Amino acid sequence: MSGPLLTIAGVSLDFEGIQALDDVSFEVARGRVCALIGPNGAGKSSMLNVVSGLYTPRSGSVHFEGAPLRSPRELARRGIARTFQNIALFRGMSVLDNVVLARDADARSTFFEHALRLGRAPHEERRARDEARDVLRFLGIDRYENTVVAELSYGLQKRVELARVLVVRPKLLLLDEPMAGMTAAEKDDMCGFLVNAHEAYGTTLVLIEHDLAVVMDLSDQVVVLDHGKKIAEGTPDEVRADPLVIEAYVGRFAA
Numbered sequence: 001m002s003g004p005l006l007t008i009a010g011v012s013l014d015f016e017g018i019q020a021l022d023d024v025s026f027e028v029a030r031g032r033v034c035a036l037i038g039p040n041g042a043g044k045s046s047m048l049n050v051v052s053g054l055y056t057p058r059s060g061s062v063h064f065e066g067a068p069l070r071s072p073r074e075l076a077r078r079g080i081a082r083t084f085q086n087i088a089l090f091r092g093m094s095v096l097d098n099v100v101l102a103r104d105a106d107a108r109s110t111f112f113e114h115a116l117r118l119g120r121a122p123h124e125e126r127r128a129r130d131e132a133r134d135v136l137r138f139l140g141i142d143r144y145e146n147t148v149v150a151e152l153s154y155g156l157q158k159r160v161e162l163a164r165v166l167v168v169r170p171k172l173l174l175l176d177e178p179m180a181g182m183t184a185a186e187k188d189d190m191c192g193f194l195v196n197a198h199e200a201y202g203t204t205l206v207l208i209e210h211d212l213a214v215v216m217d218l219s220d221q222v223v224v225l226d227h228g229k230k231i232a233e234g235t236p237d238e239v240r241a242d243p244l245v246i247e248a249y250v251g252r253f254a255a
C-alpha cells in the first residue's frame with residue numbers, strides 16, 4: 001500500500017489546563033525507524049498514548065494505513081504493538097509461555113475453542129509454540145525458554161518483552177524507552193535486536209528514547225517535541241544541526 005503508514009495530523013491534547021500536545025503533525029513512512037525525542041515533559045509519552053488510542057486528543061487525528069485509528073482495541077487487529085516503560089511480564093511463568101500467551105492474545109480461535117481444545121486450538125497451540133521459539137531464537141534467548149522470567153536479568157527480561165511484541169509480527173511497533181535502565185552492553189544488544197527485527201520483519205518502529213547516541217544511531221527520522229509542540233523533524237544529522245533543538249537541549253547534542 002502506498003502513502004505513509006502512520007499520519008498524525010494537528011493533534012492537541014490537554015490535561016486540566018496543561019497543554020501536553022499542541023497541534024502536532026508528522027508522518028511515518030512504512031519501514032522507517034522514527035524516534036520521538038525532547039526534554040522531560042515535552043509530550044513524548046502523551047503522543048505515543050494518543051497513537052495507541054489510550055488518550056483521545058482534543059483535536060486532530062491519527063490515521064494508520066490511511067484509515068482512522070480510534071481505539072486501543074483496534075491495535076492488534078490492525079498490526080500495531082507497543083511496549084511500556086515498565087516491564088509487563090508474567091514473572092512466575094516461563095519465557096516460552098510468556099511469548100505464547102502474547103501470540104495467543106492475537107490468535108484466531110475463541111476462548112471456548114481454547115478451553116475445550118476443539119476446532120483449531122490444538123493445531124494453533126503447536127503453531128504458537130513454534131512461532132514463539134522462532135522469535136526466541138531470533139533474539140538469542142531460546143536457551144531460556146523454560147526459565148521462569150523472574151530469574152532472568154533485567155536486560156534479558158526486556159528481550160522477552162520484545163519477543164512478546166515481535167511474535168505477532170506487527171507492522172508498527174511503538175516502543176516507550178526500550179533501553180531505559182539498561183547497562184551500556186545491554187543497550188548495544190537491544191539496539192542490534194531492534195535493527196535486526198526491523199530488517200528481518202520489515203517492522204516500522206516509533207520509539208521514545210532519552211539516550212541521544214542511541215537515537216542518532218538507530219533512527220532515520222527524528223521528531224523533536226518541546227512543551228507539547230513539534231520544534232523540529234528530519235534525519236538525525238538535520239535535527240542535530242537545528243538551532244531550536246540545540247536550544248531545547250542546551251548543548252546536549254554537542255559531540
Ligand SMILES: Nc1ncnc2c1ncn2[C@@H]1O[C@H](COP(=O)(O)OP(=O)(O)OP(=O)(O)O)[C@@H](O)[C@H]1O
Binds near residue numbers: 020044
Ligand atoms: N495523565 C496525566 N495527567 C495530567 N498531566 C499529564 C498526564 N500525562 C502527562 N501529563 C503532563 O503532560 C505533559 C507532557 O507529559 P509527557 O509524559 O507526555 O512528556 P514526556 O516527554 O513523555 O516526558 P518524560 O520524558 O519525562 O517521560 C507534562 O506536563 C505532564 O506533566
